[in-house]
Amino acid sequence: MHQGLGIVYGDAEDNVAWWAAAKLYKIPDSVNTKFVSENGKGLPVEKEYLDFSKNPHAINPSWEYVYSANNQPDSIAGMLYPGYYLPENRARRIVQLLESKNDWDKEAVGDMTTDDTSPVNVEIVRMLLKKVEVDSLSATHLKILDGLKQWKGDYPTESTEATVYHRWMYFILRNTFKDELGDTLFEEIQNTHLIKRTIAPIVANEGSIWWDDASTQDITESQADIVNVSFQEALQALEQTLGSDSSGWVWGRVHTIEHGHPIGQIDALRSFFNVGPFSVNGTREVINNMFFPYTEDGVYKVSSGPSTRRVVDFSDVENSMSILPTGQSGNPFSIHYKDQG
DSSP, X not given: OBOOEEEEEEOTTSOEEEEEESOOBOOOTTOOTTSOOOTTTSSOSSOOBOOGGGSSEEESOTTOOOOOSSBOOOXXXXXXXXXXXXOSHHHHHHHHHHHTOSOOOHHHHHHHHTOOBOHHHHHHHHXXXXXXXXXXXOHHHHHHHHHHHHOOSBOOTTOSXXXXXXXXXXXXXXXXXXXXXXXXXXXXXXXSHHHHHHHHHHHHOTTXXXXXXXXXXXXXXXXXXXXXHHHHHHHHHHHHHHOSOGGGOOHHHHEEEEEOOGGGGSGGGHHHHXXXXXEOOOBTTSSSBOBOOXXXXXXXXXXXOOSOEEEOOTTOGGGXXXXXXXXXXXXXXXXXXXXXX
16 A cells, blocks of 8 residues: 655646655555455565656646645546545545636635535435435434535534434445444544445445445345434434434534643633634534544544645735634633734
């Protein structure tokens, strides 16, 4: 499995470029880089390295922009190089926004960096909705389905569809994989990029063997079985934790961020040293990338996010801007301790 560094370039003369900066080598078709290789059957000891010109890259491409979102890059060599990539959600949204206009300024780019829409999640919901058996649903639950049908995949703090989607997805993943993986491995995989890259493909694969519940004898569960059971379990869990009125299932109640300080780990000092917690928009794998692991309780505490945001105006570099999540003073007595400056 290849691992490297993506270098993105731009200058005041309208040049843009990006390179995958790594020493890549040829991998035999018989080798699956996601598996642990048997002794003597994996990669050859003497690797055949590719010329650097074969690395994925683009220099002043015809589409006039470059981007990187930790996604699987295209290749100029007629093949895709394996690696530990993130899902395509952010990359697709970046392209979607860049293709829609060509008159970008500093303010528009700033708005783009906080975009919280996932076109992939919309597609996932559409596929799931086709499997829902509506005859058994109450009027309240049908109203929730209608909201999901109209959902644009965005994550403002007042969204109820965002809350339902992630609760539903957690139960789908649990009912799909936990019977094979067991408690410990299932909990472990929730913290990996692998599970994030699995969601869209598994939902699109109606015939996957993972849908069958290995714990049931003489019964072969289908995708529709898992989707419907999971939907009912998600709604029941939301009613128990957030109340029977679904209008109160807003994203800001369950999706929060707190910037911790080492001394703030002491409960008595938490409110003084830590910044937050705050209700926050965004989610996993959108441009405003607020990662959180799925949990049994349905509380999504952001565990990582953008470490900094910069907008550089090449026509006037002094007009550029940069912010940090809290600020750079590190001193709780400073007025700039939590102003993002």
